[in-house]
Amino acid sequence: MIVEFGHxxxxxxxxxxxxxxxxxxxxxxxxxSRMMAMASPLAIAMFLLVLxxxxxxxxxxxxxxxxxxxxxQNSHTDKPLIxxxxxxxxxxxxxxxxxxxxxxxxxxLVAMFSKNIPNALKATALSAQAWVSAAFLAFxxxxxxxxxxxxxxxxxxxxxxxxxxxxxxxxxPPLLYVGYVGFSIVFAFAVAALILGRIDAAWAxxxxxxxxxxxxxxxxxxxxxxxxxxYELGWGGWWFWDPVENAxxxxxxxxxxxxxxxxxxxxxxxxxxxxxxxxIVTFSLSLLGxxxxxxxxxxxxxxxxxxxxRGLYILTIxxxxxxxxxxxxxxxxxxxxxxxxxxxxxxxxxxxxxNLFLTTATAIVMFGTLYPLVLEAATGTKISVGxxxxxxxxxxxxxxxxxxxxxxxxLAWKRGDLWAVTQRLVAAFVLCVIATIGxxxxxxxxxxxxxxGFGFATWAIIGSVFEIIxxxxxxxxxxxxxxxxxxxxxxxxxxxxxxxLGVGLTALGIVTVSAFESETVLVxxxxxxxxxxxxxxxxxxxWDQRGPNYVERVARYTMRDGGNVVRVLEPSKxxxxxxxxxxxxxxxxxFGFSQVYFAIGDNTDDGGLVTRLYMKPLITxxxxxxxxxxxxxxxxxxxxRLRVGAPKPARKSNRHSQPAPxx
Amino acid sequence: xxxxxxxxxxxxxxxxxxPALAVNPDEVLKDPKLEQRARDLSLEIRCVVCQNQSIxxxxxxxxxxxxxxxxxxxxxGDSDKQVLDYLVDRYGxxxxxxxxxxxxxxxxxxxxxxxxxxxxxxxxxxxxxxxxLGPDKEKSGPIPLSDAEKKELEELLKDE
Numbered sequence: 001m002i003v004e005f006g007h008x009x010x011x012x013x014x015x016x017x018x019x020x021x022x023x024x025x026x027x028x029x030x031x032x033s034r035m036m037a038m039a040s041p042l043a044i045a046m047f048l049l050v051l052x053x054x055x056x057x058x059x060x061x062x063x064x065x066x067x068x069x070x071x072x073q074n075s076h077t078d079k080p081l082i083x084x085x086x087x088x089x090x091x092x093x094x095x096x097x098x099x100x101x102x103x104x105x106x107x108x109l110v111a112m113f114s115k116n117i118p119n120a121l122k123a124t125a126l127s128a129q130a131w132v133s134a135a136f137l138a139f140x141x142x143x144x145x146x147x148x149x150x151x152x153x154x155x156x157x158x159x160x161x162x163x164x165x166x167x168x169x170x171x172x173p174p175l176l177y178v179g180y181v182g183f184s185i186v187f188a189f190a191v192a193a194l195i196l197g198r199i200d201a202a203w204a205x206x207x208x209x210x211x212x213x214x215x216x217x218x219x220x221x222x223x224x225x226x227x228x229x230x231y232e233l234g235w236g237g238w239w240f241w242d243p244v245e246n247a248x249x250x251x252x253x254x255x256x257x258x259x260x261x262x263x264x265x266x267x268x269x270x271x272x273x274x275x276x277x278x279x280i281v282t283f284s285l286s287l288l289g290x291x292x293x294x295x296x297x298x299x300x301x302x303x304x305x306x307x308x309x310r311g312l313y314i315l316t317i318x319x320x321x322x323x324x325x326x327x328x329x330x331x332x333x334x335x336x337x338x339x340x341x342x343x344x345x346x347x348x349x350x351x352x353x354x355n356l357f358l359t360t361a362t363a364i365v366m367f368g369t370l371y372p373l374v375l376e377a378a379t380g381t382k383i384s385v386g387x388x389x390x391x392x393x394x395x396x397x398x399x400x401x402x403x404x405x406x407x408x409x410x411l412a413w414k415r416g417d418l419w420a421v422t423q424r425l426v427a428a429f430v431l432c433v434i435a436t437i438g439x440x441x442x443x444x445x446x447x448x449x450x451x452x453g454f455g456f457a458t459w460a461i462i463g464s465v466f467e468i469i470x471x472x473x474x475x476x477x478x479x480x481x482x483x484x485x486x487x488x489x490x491x492x493x494x495x496x497x498x499x500x501l502g503v504g505l506t507a508l509g510i511v512t513v514s515a516f517e518s519e520t521v522l523v524x525x526x527x528x529x530x531x532x533x534x535x536x537x538x539x540x541x542x543w544d545q546r547g548p549n550y551v552e553r554v555a556r557y558t559m560r561d562g563g564n565v566v567r568v569l570e571p572s573k574x575x576x577x578x579x580x581x582x583x584x585x586x587x588x589x590x591f592g593f594s595q596v597y598f599a600i601g602d603n604t605d606d607g608g609l610v611t612r613l614y615m616k617p618l619i620t621x622x623x624x625x626x627x628x629x630x631x632x633x634x635x636x637x638x639x640x641r642l643r644v645g646a647p648k649p650a651r652k653s654n655r656h657s658q659p660a661p662x663x
Numbered sequence: 664x665x666x667x668x669x670x671x672x673x674x675x676x677x678x679x680x681x682p683a684l685a686v687n688p689d690e691v692l693k694d695p696k697l698e699q700r701a702r703d704l705s706l707e708i709r710c711v712v713c714q715n716q717s718i719x720x721x722x723x724x725x726x727x728x729x730x731x732x733x734x735x736x737x738x739x740g741d742s743d744k745q746v747l748d749y750l751v752d753r754y755g756x757x758x759x760x761x762x763x764x765x766x767x768x769x770x771x772x773x774x775x776x777x778x779x780x781x782x783x784x785x786x787x788x789x790x791x792x793x794x795x796l797g798p799d800k801e802k803s804g805p806i807p808l809s810d811a812e813k814k815e816l817e818e819l820l821k822d823e
Contacts, residue, residue, distance in 0.1 A: 364775035386760030
């Protein structure tokens with residue numbers, strides 16, 4: 001009965017979204033405030049209905065109701081509770097339902113927290129977003145219904161893919177989806193601006209929080225997915241340039257570009273058309289990602305079910321939305337007035353350069369991902385485009401990005417003085433050279449590529465925090481004065497610095513681990529000891545044990561530094577009962593920012609065990625960098641001017657507010 | 664019953680030896696220079712039965728065969744290019760993770776640079792256009808109020 005409730009709520013949500021698709025935008029164009037007023041309550045109603053539906057499906061999982069096809073196919077009574085919950089979206093139907101849930105959640109958030117947005121804009125945006133909701137609700141109901149029953153309910157389910165039985169599944173998809181789907185709001189606002197034919201700096205101010213939220217979650221989702229792949233897949237790779245990863249990386253790249261142009265637009269009323277264009281592109285790429293992952297065009301761990309009708313349906317949605325929004329753009333964008341102008345050497349100019357490189361990077365990833373598909377469809381020739389291609393083409397493109405970042409932070413708006421900024425950055429450059437030499441010496445690396453890599457990464461790191469140090473100006477105002485200035489610094493300075501610092505740290509992690517990771521593969525017998533990067537690793541032996549829904553062979557290794565035991569590690573190999581699927585569970589020892597990675601292979605006939613040890617220097621910086629980037633985004637979000645519901649009139653304070661340093 | 668399943672599972676696991684990982688100790692060549700070349704080459708060769716994995720990463724049987732084949736060819740004195748040619752002859756271009764530049768892959772290789780060039784050109788043209796307008800002539804300005812907004816403003820002012 002509860003399952004039928006869920007189904008019914010979903011159909012009601014579709015009806016609500018269809019009404020939402022038509023009336024508020026009609027009202028906005030005709031100037032009918034009653035029709036516009038429908039938007040907010042409808043958005044909230046849609047959210048509550050989909051939420052109810054989602055809870056009903058979760059209920060079916062929790063109670064292991066195998067009369068529901070979806071539960072039967074993806075669950076098992078022995079499955080631990082957390083995986084029963086995360087298993088709701090560990091399959092095609094459920095994950096699309098989660099997608100839709102987040103979509104309508106964003107609609108509801110806009111309805112609730114955007115009191116200051118003009119009614120017409122809000123109503124039109126909510127309508128535009130409802131077009132997406134309606135398309136995907138129909139997709140769920142007509143092709144991917146998670147509430148279908150089975151006539152003769154089986155007694156036991158067939159369990160979730162063991163690779164997905166991991167805490168990663170509980171976290172990674174929701175984070176990623178919030179990122180993906182959050183851009184739908186930005187898209188909706190862009191479409192609304194085009195329909196209404198008006199756009200200004202205030203638009204950017206309303207839209208920027210949504211860009212930030214989406215970008216933060218997308219960053220976290222990608223980083224989380226990368227770490228999950230790293231420890232789960234068993235050979236220590238952290239990015240594979242897999243089409244599925246690329247699908248999430250492309251909206252991230254354009255989203256990053258959008259994040260920056262939105263600032264230009266808000267502050268300087270410039271780059272308006274380009275910002276609208278990026279907003280449309282970013283969500284289009286999110287849709288493309290959903291299509292690539294969900295249609296079965298690509299087969300991977302993410303493609304839960306392959307069904308041509310679904311692929312065709314998503315392709316249709318994709319073409320209608322992308323084609324429609326770009327046509328709208330071509331038709332209406334000329335109406336948007338171009339805004340403030342700026343000299344080529346200025347902060348805007350630096351951001352334009354950043355956008356050029358990010359857009360090119362997106363294009364490269366897109367060519368690499370889609371080219372083989374298109375070529376095969378067109379000529380039947382099968383080619384592969386993998387990591388070596390992307391490393392060769394994408395890598396060099398990131399160098400100018402890292403190079404320009406510190407300049408961009410220091411250049412003035414409208415017209416900057418490149419020479420003055422260069423002079424200020426001399427100290428940062430000296431530090432960067434010292435750091436590069438230090439790193440090269442520490443890792444005993446001398447290759448040209450290594451030096452270049454270290455150079456660019458440390459430049460980005462030092463350059464990112466340099467603005468803060470520069471602004472403290474301790475030499476002139478003393479230490480105490482410097483700290484006072486630190487406290488008074490605007491949040492935007494902090495968010496920029498942290499965002500760029502994160503990029504630099506990630507780059508440093510990538511360079512170091514790519515250049516200096518080492519691998520030892522050997523057969524070990526119980527009692528054997530091997531030396532790895534200064535540690536002595538002893539294989540103590542292995543045994544079999546049973547988990548809740550699997551059996552495993554666990555091997556124990558003891559790591560010693562000198563004579564002291566520093567870590568005991570137990571990597572294992574599992575076989576899941578229900579499916580008989582084998583899995584490798586790795587074990588990781590973290591030392592500072594570096595990790596030693598253990599994975600076990602086959603047993604040999606004479607009682608030995610194939611053991612793989614990897615030393616991954618500074619690898620955690622890759623993900624720490626992403627966390628810091630997100631933190632930067634979060635701080636930007638807490639800026640008073642952007643706080644959702646703001647701008648309220650500034651409090652009139654009696655104390656003399658210090659003139660804020662020029663931004 | 665459960666015990667039986669576990670026992671069976673264990674048998675399957677250790678008889679069929681579960682997921683063997685990439686390069687195994689018995690495959691490694693004695694000559695470290697040759698082995699390094701083999702590893703570098705392996706990263707560029709796709710395990711053709713896998714999903715986007717190089718033979719260096721993959722644990723499939725075919726990947727193992729290919730790894731051994733690469734090492735065999737290298738020991739026979741082939742150059743890196745000869746090894747790749749040999750594999751392309753046998754498995755087609757699909758085996759290369761970095762496609763060769765040819766007429767049918769041209770767009771793939773120049774697509775990115777082309778976007779960079781076009782983007783750069785557009786920016787350059789816009790700068791020239793702005794220059795010709797003169798740096799100080801801001802043509803922006805607040806967007807004029809719509810009629811509805813003017814009316815609203817009047818209402819508000821009336822209340823004051």
